[in-house]
Amino acid sequence: MVTKDLVARRLVGIEMSGIRKMFELAGTDSVNMGLGEPDFNPPAHVVEALHDAAQGGKNGYGPSLGLPELRSALAHRIKDYWHEDVSADNIIVTAGATQGLMAIMQTFVDHGDEALVPDPGFVLYDAQTRICGGFPIHYSLLQENGFKPDLDEIQEKITPRTKLWVINTPGNPTGACMTRDEVRAASEIAEDHGIMIVADEVYDFLTFDEEHHSFLSHHDNVIWTNSFSKTFAMTGWRLGCIATKPEYVKAIETMHYYTVACPPTPIQWAGVAAIEGPQDDVERMKSEFRKRRDHITRRIQAIDGFTMQKPGGAFYAFPSYDFQVKSEDLALACAKAGLICSPGSAFGKLGEHHLRFSYACGIDEIDRGMDILEQVTQELPVRSGRRTATPLV
Ligand SMILES: Cc1ncc(COP(=O)(O)O)c(C=O)c1O
Structure with missing residues (x-):
């Protein structure tokens, strides 16, 4: 005990x-x-790529930020979201979005910092903020507002200690998707107050009525996270990514290195096949x-x-x-x-x-x-x- x-x-x-x-x-x-x-x-060609990588001797440590081939493939995948040119330099490969989010929190949340997190919201945000010594400040997602952030409430909750604002669209547990105008309006508030947005968009491929609207299209001060878990049914493989500006990539790299050394090599090769192969x-x-x-x-x-x-x-x-x-x-x-x-x-x-x-x-x-x-x-x-x-x- x-x-x-x-x-x-x-x-x-x-x-x-x-x-x-x-x-x-x-x-x-x-x-x-x-x-x-x-x-x-997971798609059969992805399973095969994992087998081929392991069988073919691709089993050693790789670069901390991820294989260049996978970073490039991911940059290409999100080029339509990004408001400017995006390349491998903007990408970090992580051990799932869980570790990606933790690396972001550990890099940016200091003792006493405040992080705006959704209520109801995915279970990680509150706990990770507190583990890093920060204070989670909850903002409401109410059914009568379609589970979307109330921007007046957000402005009231911003203080000089607010470090970042976690937004999850499409949302877990609510399934709510923010519209283009809602994403733009939230980005403008963050911009006006000099707050970083942590955009958790792990369900970006799963929108049923409208296309997905990404925070990457609207705001420069964004750290975006995604995952292979849901898109390719690879939850147990633990593969995800972060996309952000190169200065932030450099800052996060240190924490990432001391946490995972590098993401798992053969799984990353499977990740390349997942992105570049057929999407049927x-x-x-x-x-x-x-x-x-x-x-x-x-x-x-x-x-x-x-x-x-x-x-x-x-x-x-x-x-x-x-x-x-x-x-x-x-x-x-x-x-x-x-x-x-x-x-x-x-x-x-x-x-x-x-x-x-x-x-x-x-x-x-x-x-x-x-x-x-x-x-x-x-x-x-x-x-x-x-x-x-x-x-x-
Ligand atoms: C909103 C959200 N973010 C992050 C994650 C974590 O995903 P991963 O499996 O990549 O760690 C989940 C998993 O359920 C999730 O629902």
């Missing part, structure tokens, strides 16, 4: 993510809508996710007591509900009945009275899961005294 005074103070009060707790309670034939990972395999699997996966998005939206909107907006991207449904029960207890009841989902409270205070369903499972499984949800909730007392489903869109 490790006592509290043994671990470094930076870890005090930091808990493991609430998303994983549900798994322990669920039976083996449960419907799994808990974890955010695609239920597809990615397109197929996207069209499957679109069908599931439409299906789960219809199912949830038809369940009494839930309010659901059709999400524009990623693969999450994040309905609110009107029952007198905490989201952790409701998610536990669902897990016991055979449906794993995440309590909204795992993503921040404002996530309370929401559940997150990852629709990274087939339509039949979605139906089985929604039947369980309907059963679990049908006897619950409703806060407003009314039991009607309220579709917002």
